[in-house]
Amino acid sequence: MMAKTIVFSNRKGGTGKTTLSFNIASYLANKKYRTLLIDLDSQAHSTIHAGLNVFKLKYTIYEVLIEFIKNKKVNKDVIIKTSKLDLIPSNENIAALEIELSNFKNQNSILKDFLIEFEKDYDFIIIDTPPSLGLITINALVASDYLIIPVKLDFFSLVGIANMMNIYYKINSMYAPNLKLLGIIPVNLNSRAKISKEVFKEIENTFGKDKLFPFLKQDIKFVEASSHGLPIFKYSPKSSGSEAIRKISKELLRRISNLEK
Ligand SMILES: Nc1ncnc2c1ncn2[C@@H]1O[C@H](COP(=O)(O)OP(=O)(O)OP(=O)(O)O)[C@@H](O)[C@H]1O
Ligand SMILES: [Mg+2]
Numbered sequence: 317m318m319a320k321t322i323v324f325s326n327r328k329g330g331t332g333k334t335t336l337s338f339n340i341a342s343y344l345a346n347k348k349y350r351t352l353l354i355d356l357d358s359q360a361h362s363t364i365h366a367g368l369n370v371f372k373l374k375y376t377i378y379e380v381l382i383e384f385i386k387n388k389k390v391n392k393d394v395i396i397k398t399s400k401l402d403l404i405p406s407n408e409n410i411a412a413l414e415i416e417l418s419n420f421k422n423q424n425s426i427l428k429d430f431l432i433e434f435e436k437d438y439d440f441i442i443i444d445t446p447p448s449l450g451l452i453t454i455n456a457l458v459a460s461d462y463l464i465i466p467v468k469l470d471f472f473s474l475v476g477i478a479n480m481m482n483i484y485y486k487i488n489s490m491y492a493p494n495l496k497l498l499g500i501i502p503v504n505l506n507s508r509a510k511i512s513k514e515v516f517k518e519i520e521n522t523f524g525k526d527k528l529f530p531f532l533k534q535d536i537k538f539v540e541a542s543s544h545g546l547p548i549f550k551y552s553p554k555s556s557g558s559e560a561i562r563k564i565s566k567e568l569l570r571r572i573s574n575l576e577k
């Protein structure tokens with residue numbers, strides 16, 4: 317079996333990309349799927365969420381991608397094995413890659429080429445991206461089979477969603493023809509706000525009901541779990557957040573197995 321690669325992306329900040337990438341990757345790993353989480357964000361939130369000290373990393377995604385560009389060597393020592401989940405960490409260095417990549421002819425597919433070496437090692441590769449649509453995110457989209465967009469149910473999402481979809485369609489048709497939209501995760505951090513319902517309707521109209529995942533609702537346990545370097549189902553197994561991660565992950569597995577038939 318070849319790894320299925322799933323990217324969480326939204327160029328808007330703070331929509332739950334990292335929370336979902338880390339917790340879903342941890343869930344899959346816990347269910348015995350061989351899972352690799354790749355942090356592509358210079359904020360290194362996934363890396364920190366996994367309980368790692370960003371100042372003590374020997375290698376990060378930045379160094380190994382540069383090494384790969386220079387001499388085609390894939391340095392697997394970059395992988396940090398936590399109890400179940402494997403992780404390729406990041407730190408602020410990766411911001412430089414945005415500029416350095418622009419000098420290369422195959423600037424959009426460096427990550428894809430790099431990951432070929434890992435296809436047999438994993439069932440799932442999960443990529444957490446920065447809140448932007450620069451070269452780093454384009455590399456993630458090109459390297460992936462499936463795109464999941466977490467959309468926060470607030471006013472600015474309502475304004476931005478059509479525009480964002482245009483950009484994804486463009487990237488899709490120009491660079492990443494194999495990428496499929498697996499779905500949208502509605503992230504509702506303020507369930508009483510009237511605007512949430514309007515945004516939800518808009519998402520439903522734009523994408524159709526079948527593209528919607530179960531909701532991610534507000535649960536302070538997510539924040540606490542991240543500060544303890546733990547997935548939510550370890551930190552607080554009975555929380556509503558844990559239940560949401562379980563539901564979303566099961567739905568993800570169901571959709572992928574349907575599509576791979
Ligand atoms: N369901 C939730 N309930 C409560 N807090 C949450 C929830 N999901 C995420 N958060 C918190 O909201 C903040 C933003 O979430 P997260 O870091 O996952 O978003 P992001 O899209 O990765 O942000 P960025 O664009 O900066 O990378 C974090 O502090 C996170 O702990
Ligand atoms: Mg993030």
